[in-house]
Amino acid sequence: MPDVLDATPYDALLLLSFGGPEGPDDVVPFLENVTRGRGIPKERLKEVGQHYFLFGGVSPINDQNRALLDALRKDFAGHGLDLPVYWGNRNWAPYLTDPLREMAADGRRRVLVLATSAYASYSGCRQYRENLADALAALEAEGLAVPRVDKLRHYFNHPGFVEPMADGVVASLAELPEDVREGAHIAFTTHSIPTASADTSGPAEEHGDGGAYVRQHLEVARLVADAVRERTGTEHPWQLVYQSRSGAPHIPWLEPDICDHLEERHAAGVPAVVMAPIGFVSDHMEVLYDLDTEATARARELGLPVRRSATVGADARFAAAVRDLVVERAAVERGQDVTPCALGALGPSHQVCPVGCCPARAPRPAAAGADSPYA
Known part of the structure; x- marks a missing residue:
């Protein structure tokens, strides 16, 4: 700086x-x-x-x-x-x-x-x-x-976004009963989207299975999990899961859903889960309802201790x-040499969205990109 x-x-x-x-x-x-x-x-x-x-x-x-x-x-x-x-x-x-x-x-x-x-x-x-x-x-x-x-x-991989989320997971682990804390799993959650939309997310060269959307979330999950291990001394198993699905049931969306994941973890004998909403900047309605209300109620029915970590806000x-x-x-x-700040292996994202990035089903004008009509 x-x-x-x-x-x-x-x-x-x-x-x-x-x-x-x-x-x-x-x-x-x-x-x-x-x-x-x-x-x-x-x-x-x-x-x-x-x-x-x-x-x-x-x-x-x-x-x-x-x-x-x-x-x-x-x-x-x-x-x-x-x-x-x-x-x-x-x-x-x-x-x-x-x-x-x-x-x-x-x-x-x-x-x-x-x-x-x-x-x-x-x-x-x-x-x-x-x-x-x-x-x-x-x-x-x-x-x-x-x-x-x-x-x-x-x-997504700027330290100012990643580090507060890592602190939130550490704090949520500390809130769990001591007898289940060490064995707790982390469920990193984000908004489910249609798989077709995920596959075409990011620049064209990043399109494919899950596209940039899944790849970026997996990177953040790894970064947070690594930070949690460094701060607690414990390796907590983790998985990227999804929430807040909407739309026609015949259209494939990213899975597993957080509630299904909690059921699967409970059946596998996991003693506790921390739900970490890394896909959201703040604790808005989809966090309050889908995690704090619906997923927490499902965990209560299962007898599975859960905590939900804070978003960056x-x-x-x-x-x-x-x-x-x-x-x-x-x-x-201004044409100056810049070293963008980014954690992990993916590096900093593009400064300008290229043509073909995250395409819509029906093309519409989009500002603030290489294809902007208002350049």
């Missing part, structure tokens, strides 16, 4: 997230936004919305993004990085177009984007880029100055990692 932090040529950072309802009346309209174009009946959305109604119709994701915004602003200010931070969502207020309008009005011309998704996949990267293109097209139609947007690289090390990524990308844009 240089002594003087320079974000030039960038003049703003946009925190781009999924969004979530903030009250019972928001739930169905939010789910309509998420599923737009899929023809899902409102009655079915009300059934799905029960997960949110269990928590008063409020997703924790917006408050968690507010906390991350605060952490980023404090970190930037504390390290002399002069870069304002804005916030927008794909599926709920503040909608993405609103902060882009605000940035245009504020005269921002080069914007970096931090997506709250650390890994390569259509839903975790390209879909965000498609939403950016839609929002920029809306600004263009309104006659506003359209800023150039660039997306920060995937940060607004950890100061993650805010520092974002600062590092900003300074890194700015130096790349």
